[in-house]
Amino acid sequence: MSELPTPDQLEVRLRRVGAERYHHLHPFHHLLHTGKLNKPQVQAWALNRYYYQSQIPRKDAAVLGQMDDAALRREWRERIIDHDGDAEGEGGILRWLKLATGLGLDADYVRSTKGILPGTRFAVDAYVNFCRSKPLLEAVASSLTEMFSPDIIGQRVAGMLQHYDFVSPEILAYFNKRPVQAKRDSDFALDYVKTHARTVADQQAVIAALEFKCGVLWSQLDALHFAYVEPGHVPPGAWKPEA
Amino acid sequence: MSELPTPDQLEVRLRRVGAERYHHLHPFHHLLHTGKLNKPQVQAWALNRYYYQSQIPRKDAAVLGQMDDAALRREWRERIIDHDGDAEGEGGILRWLKLATGLGLDADYVRSTKGILPGTRFAVDAYVNFCRSKPLLEAVASSLTEMFSPDIIGQRVAGMLQHYDFVSPEILAYFNKRPVQAKRDSDFALDYVKTHARTVADQQAVIAALEFKCGVLWSQLDALHFAYVEPGHVPPGAWKPEA
Numbered sequence: 001m002s003e004l005p006t007p008d009q010l011e012v013r014l015r016r017v018g019a020e021r022y023h024h025l026h027p028f029h030h031l032l033h034t035g036k037l038n039k040p041q042v043q044a045w046a047l048n049r050y051y052y053q054s055q056i057p058r059k060d061a062a063v064l065g066q067m068d069d070a071a072l073r074r075e076w077r078e079r080i081i082d083h084d085g086d087a088e089g090e091g092g093i094l095r096w097l098k099l100a101t102g103l104g105l106d107a108d109y110v111r112s113t114k115g116i117l118p119g120t121r122f123a124v125d126a127y128v129n130f131c132r133s134k135p136l137l138e139a140v141a142s143s144l145t146e147m148f149s150p151d152i153i154g155q156r157v158a159g160m161l162q163h164y165d166f167v168s169p170e171i172l173a174y175f176n177k178r179p180v181q182a183k184r185d186s187d188f189a190l191d192y193v194k195t196h197a198r199t200v201a202d203q204q205a206v207i208a209a210l211e212f213k214c215g216v217l218w219s220q221l222d223a224l225h226f227a228y229v230e231p232g233h234v235p236p237g238a239w240k241p242e243a
Numbered sequence: 244m245s246e247l248p249t250p251d252q253l254e255v256r257l258r259r260v261g262a263e264r265y266h267h268l269h270p271f272h273h274l275l276h277t278g279k280l281n282k283p284q285v286q287a288w289a290l291n292r293y294y295y296q297s298q299i300p301r302k303d304a305a306v307l308g309q310m311d312d313a314a315l316r317r318e319w320r321e322r323i324i325d326h327d328g329d330a331e332g333e334g335g336i337l338r339w340l341k342l343a344t345g346l347g348l349d350a351d352y353v354r355s356t357k358g359i360l361p362g363t364r365f366a367v368d369a370y371v372n373f374c375r376s377k378p379l380l381e382a383v384a385s386s387l388t389e390m391f392s393p394d395i396i397g398q399r400v401a402g403m404l405q406h407y408d409f410v411s412p413e414i415l416a417y418f419n420k421r422p423v424q425a426k427r428d429s430d431f432a433l434d435y436v437k438t439h440a441r442t443v444a445d446q447q448a449v450i451a452a453l454e455f456k457c458g459v460l461w462s463q464l465d466a467l468h469f470a471y472v473e474p475g476h477v478p479p480g481a482w483k484p485e486a
Contacts, residue, residue: 027475119465119466122362125365211480215361219361219365222362223465
């Protein structure tokens with residue numbers, strides 16, 4: 001039987017998952033922030049990622065709904081508030097919609113999610129279902145990709161502003177708040193899993209949950225890359241750039 | 244308000260969905276049956292598709308479990324029997340495993356599904372979840388891609404035998420039984436949806452279910468194509484051909 005790694009050793013192992021599997025390594029991310037995409041390709045990214053953003057509060061409700069403790073729930077509730085805002089016209093989902101419309105997409109079309117790739121839908125839905133069906137510890141662990149997001153956001157925003165004349169700081173305003181929110185949220189979640197993963201099996205499940213989530217993010221970029229970077233690969237029914 | 248199309252008009256509409264969205268149109272299918280893939284690429288196809296096969300009885304149990312009528316259930320039960328067989332060493336899943344091992348993959352590795360693409364897993368799980376969460380009519384309609392499978396199977400088997408020296412009729416034995424089973428099953432399912440889709444909304448839901456399912460199949464080939472046809476795109480953790 002293996003000895004239980006310490007919480008800090010677990011953290012090292014989780015950070016290694018990020019170093020090896022987070023989507024900062026994906027070629028589409030590289031193309032995006034180095035200015036190698038054209039406007040329709042950036043639009044496709046914004047359109048598809050809107051679906052991810054729009055489902056986050058449903059995912060977080062599944063996690064919150066598993067929590068037995070009001071203090072925990074209050075903490076987790078912040079995530080839902082961040083995304084949904086306090087009133088119409090606020091919140092992270094709305095800010096992402098503004099990113100998409102700032103790039104020239106129609107708001108109703110984006111909100112309808114009619115044009116997203118099947119691969120986007122299946123990956124995002126897999127994430128929501130994971131959090132609905134897995135134990136709380138694993139559901140919390142699946143959020144830990146946020147440990148790695150401040151870096152990728154910095155790279156993405158700086159690169160996009162430098163390389164694309166159709167991008168402005170206003171369009172990318174979604175990202176202003178994310179690094180602080182992500183740091184707060186992932187500090188909390190990391191502390192939670194370090195405290196609550198009390199067996200080798202727990203730790204393995206935590207690592208597997210983070211690997212799963214890296215797959216959710218990675219496979220969204222796979223779908224985008226295949227459909228919109230190579231010509232001729234847009235699946236039937238998905239958004240097509242105007243010719 | 245639109246007039247209700249006749250059952251036969253609904254069938255025409257469903258066949259058009261197939262003509263426009265079924266994966267016989269996917270470039271990966273074309274590469275596969277025209278001999279343009281190498282052995283590792285065919286192995287990747289077999290490895291990933293195993294996961295799809297392996298989940299079919301769980302999907303069919305979700306459908307069967309919604310049926311109120313023993314005669315219906317007996318009909319649908321055939322699908323589960325086809326895939327699981329009557330004893331160890333029988334059934335469609337086992338025949339697909341033999342296809343994979345006949346191509347040189349390790350049986351335990353294939354069965355573990357450890358090396359499949361995230362895109363495969365998310366698409367297949369989306370199908371199972373669709374049949375668990377949607378009304379019976381839509382769950383039945385999502386199986387209607389089988390209307391189109393006898394043609395694609397014929398093309399695939401003939402093409403693979405002609406072009407790949409590592410493929411034999413024994414390896415492809417899985418497909419021997421499928422056209423007859425698929426015809427029997429899709430005749431039944433088509434008759435069911437033509438009889439039970441009694442409103443415009445029902446018919447639209449049936450069409451949307453078939454479109455959804457086409458997306459499930461299509462997006463599996465997208466994931467394969469992106470990961471294994473272009474070099475350098477295998478996601479972290481997925482099966483890599485030996486160098």
